[in-house]
Amino acid sequence: MKPAPFTYHDPATTAEAVAVLASHENARPLAGGQSLVPMMNFRYAAPDHLVDLNGIESLRSLEVGARIAIGAMTRQREVEFSTDLAAACPILIEALRHVGHRQTRNRGTIGGSLCHLDPAAETPAIMLLHDATVTTQSAAGSRDLPMGDFALGFMTSALEPDELLTRVSFDAWPQDHGWGFEEYARRHGDFAIASAGVLLTLDARGAVERFAMVIGGLGPTPQRLHDFEAQALGAMPDDDFIKAAANAARSVEAMDDAHVSARYRQHLASVMSARALRRALACAAQRSLQHA
Amino acid sequence: MGMRFFGASVLRKEDPALLTGKGRYVDDVKLPGMLHAAFVRSTYAHALIKSIDKSAALALPGVVAVLTHADLPEPMRSRRLPLYVPHPAIKQTFMPWPLAKDEACFAGEAIAIVVAESRYIAEDAAALVEVDYEVLPASIDPREAILAGAPLAQHGATSNIVTQVPVKIGDTDKAFANAPHIFREQFAMHRGGPFFLECRGVVADWDATAEQLTVHASSQGSHRFKRTFIDLLDLADNQVRVITNDVGGGFGPKGSFYVEYAALAAATIAVGKPVKWIEDRRENFVATQQERDQYWDMEVAVNEQGKLLGLRGKLVHDGGAYVTWGLVLPWIAATSVIGPYVLPNYQLELIVAMTNKITCSPVRGAGRPQGCFVMERMMDRIAQELGLDRGEVRRRNFIQPDQFPYKVGLIFRDGRPVTYDSGDYPKSQQMALDHMDWENFRTRQEAALKQGRYIGIGLSNAVEGTGLGPYEGATIRISTSGKIVVFTGATPQGQSHKTTLAQIAADHLGVDYNDVSVVTADTATIPFGMGTFASRTAVNAGSSVHLAAIEVREKIKKIASELLEVSPDDLELKDGAVEVRGVPGLRKTFRELAYNAVGLYGFSMKADRDPGLEATSYFKPEQSTYANSCHVAEVEVDIETGHVKVTRVLVNHDCGNVINPMVVEGQIVGGVAHGIGNALFERLLFDETGQPLTTSFADYLLPMATDVPNVETLHTETPSPLNPIGVKGAGEGGTIAVIAAIISAVEDALRPFNVRLTEMPISPERIVELVLDAKHK
Amino acid sequence: MPDIRKISVTVNGKRHEAEVESRLLLADFLRNTLDLTGTHVGCEHGVCGACTVMVDDHSARSCLMFAVQANGKSITTIEGLAQADGSLSILQEAFRQKHGLQCGFCTPGMLITLTEHLRDNPDPTEEELREVLTGNLCRCTGYQAIVEAGLDAAAKMRASKAEHA
């Protein structure tokens, strides 16, 4: 399990990096290496040119305000331990704790997770939940893409071969939002079989004011439950509401594989969404008490 | 002799080196000029090899050689690997060629070996070797493979049935004819593997001038490897040396001799330089042997009280592509069914199937977990049907302490009648149940259920034949420096032999155990050895060290008594010297005695004395000793996800006298983790064409630190009368019975749904399916 | 033509200059080029954790890094954990006392993971240790003794810190 030969490039700037990508066939960016290097060791991936992004300081950044922006090369670890993010976007931190293990999060990056786009990966799901914008850069210029358009298909992003993801950004939810993230994986740190994330705010009556819900692991990319989200607005979050959410999650189209059936994935999605929703509701209730 | 060290939890001699990175595993061996190997492996489960084009590979810079079967030296080329454990009942003795000759019988079988300057280049080149295959139909499921008309797994086979043997005690038909209750159950047990952290590996070094082959191997028995090299190459004893230093786990499959090792010998002979091959994890998933695929269709007959009247049925064992271990696994499984219970009538039709999957070899437990699973699941079924407590049913069936030695009525894998030597099964179970407060579990369970939590408890008993023969040996030598060394063929892979064997010797020689070095598994240091597998080393090697140490002690006393002119009875060994009791200062050091024992140049040696302060002993057990254990497990099941959390495991284990409690405890706890894997996580999958689907640690789930509880242990010590130190084996006892206990606990947690579990492992998906089915009923 | 790079890496406090092929994995560089064979390779796909080393301040899989990426970095391996006088570190000693290793193959990774964790969390709970240890597989011990060793080492380290304070 040794990688095939390649030529190594270690650009210091994004401009250099995209220039290398533009001028070489079969070139591939290397971020934290926690997904790419295993694939290279198995020789599932054999780039001729490896463009190491680890020396590009400008890609490492974390801005937390009304808008949150994370540079592509920011390590999962840095996000996990950011106290600013813990206050502004706790769901991201909770989700990240499910990403692999301490040692993989020490090197793995936010951008790498988004580009690798495993169907069960937590980071893309959380970004989709936030309607995040992905910013890319190529020799030709820069683009902004909504996360939903960025995640094209099974482990396939909208990036062109000569394009880098440079950052991801999204609006923070109001201070008193409720959130819940739940996933089921066979063991700690494994890719989830199914996951669910919920963000919501409640109005003064306790009815749903704003609502977003994402399901990971079922289809080739994470899925927002747009129809259900629309119905949810103004609803009273009682048991029937939770049941309806669980049903909506269950109807997301799911994949079969050698280890897990589509039916079980859908069942888990319904269980995880009910749990995530309950947590989000409890959280919102508690936070509104704190704010009152 | 006082027992200073035997029985004490002394710290391990192995640890200081291993904790500082100074271990010597096979991949740490670096020889001058050493080259590296990679294999070209069959991409199909069953195919004819029409032709092999190695030109592109050979053209790659850094590639030294590419060998296929046709390039092997004679006589290796015309020999298949030898069958380790032949048995007259085995009708078709298919063993592999050192490299596949013209047929590949499982996906992953080695077809060619590439030798290059680095492993990187060897892998580059392996990808360039073009094999032209003619794909053949494959037999994958053993139940289908044995049917008439199934595709033959091997060219030249008459069917896929390797053997079909009856197992019989008493008159089962009669027992069933009059039985008030008969219950039938079908059990499925799936494949897992050893998954030691250190993959296999070999460094082979042919010295063309001396015509000697030196092999460093990660193994469980270097002597057996040596024998195989000798067999394959027709070499003399002095021409092969196999050395096994530190080994990163074995669990059974590192005991087999694999085709890769033969190919490595061929490679070093061909290129005239040392060649290293370290199996990578992907190869490990497709080429290292595996175990546990068995299907049992069984009926049990009991009387009104739940006492066993008889057991009968059929066992289909998947042996995989080759019959390397013959009948060993199904035979052990078939004999382990009986466990600690009185079973007057038993009839089993045992069928070993050949399939196009990786060959099976013993994996920690070696058939016993399956046998135990069958009987223990049946016990639970009987309890359920007759409305009895699960502990009570077992109590009614136990062999009683006054029945030892107890003849079960079968022949064991050691060729001797299964005769349990000692044990107290009722007490063992009672201790375990008391410890876990079994009596009151229902109350706790009901309380939990009120909170919507599904908790369950399960139990399981096992009797385990350990300490198999034929022998293990030890030479103890005190050199003229006074330093003491034990040489043995035992081959530890984490079992701490370097400590425990030193403990035994130290007591007899009156020294600290740190003053005894133990050299294991170097064929140049002791002529015969079997190795470490089947929980046999404490019994065999331990006893031989004991016997050899006594002999050396007596020799020391004899020589000293002559030199000091006192009776040997007045002498005692202390701190590396022998002293006249009560007369401190009147002493001879080991150094002086060893010097004396070697003899003086030109002088005659005493007629009654062999040279050297040394002795060799081979302990040959008459039969196996039977260790036993009772496992109780508690679980909590999340019925929505199907997730099982093992919350408590208790093991009450009896392995006779204990040399080092800390070490035994470690073996048991580690064994339990392995069993938790088998019960809940570990399953090797193949698709219908025989392609392995679990080829990484991402798909094959080993239990992690969060998946295992703190294991509680109790120890009963019933010394074995069958060896001088009264020990029984401990290496597998943690694993064998825990699987059935956990499955029993899961079933118990799901009581409200009345499900029956008959397979291992049980997946969360399956649990959800069963619960949902029950809810919809 | 192989892509060869010159690198300079500090390992266990010692600087090494070397020319390496860019595809050489850091684990292989440590083991084969520098002969530091204490770091083990168990899967080469990031799961088993046997290859874990400290890169600058944090644990990382050396099977998922290329040696070229270690250029200019400081690396600590199991060979660098003992105390200055060569005696076992508190954690190493705790492993010995608690029988936290059997075959010893997972041990280098276990020690690095726990060294990092105890540095950042001097008073860990058992649950926390079990969680961080999910990044390291062990087939021999069932983890129990490793967790005990971690807790024991943490207590001893706290005590020794209090003493020196």
Ligand SMILES: Cc1cc2nc3c(=O)[nH]c(=O)nc-3n(C[C@@H](O)[C@H](O)[C@H](O)COP(=O)(O)OP(=O)(O)OC[C@H]3O[C@@H](n4cnc5c(N)ncnc54)[C@H](O)[C@@H]3O)c2cc1C
């Ligand atoms: C044992 C283990 C368990 C894991 N468990 C999980 C898990 O539970 N959940 C999970 O989500 N992940 C998991 N992962 C993967 C996670 O750790 C990776 O960090 C992540 O998938 C990829 O991030 P990376 O920075 O390591 O990217 P890399 O591996 O370096 O790259 C991944 C891919 O993205 C491309 N790429 C990276 N950065 C850019 C960029 N800026 N622009 C363009 N392309 C880019 C690369 O070319 C490559 O194709 C696990 C990994 C391991 C080893």
Ligand code: FES
């Ligand atoms: S060898 Fe690096 S994680 Fe297994």
Ligand code: FES
């Ligand atoms: S001690 Fe053997 S793998 Fe951990």
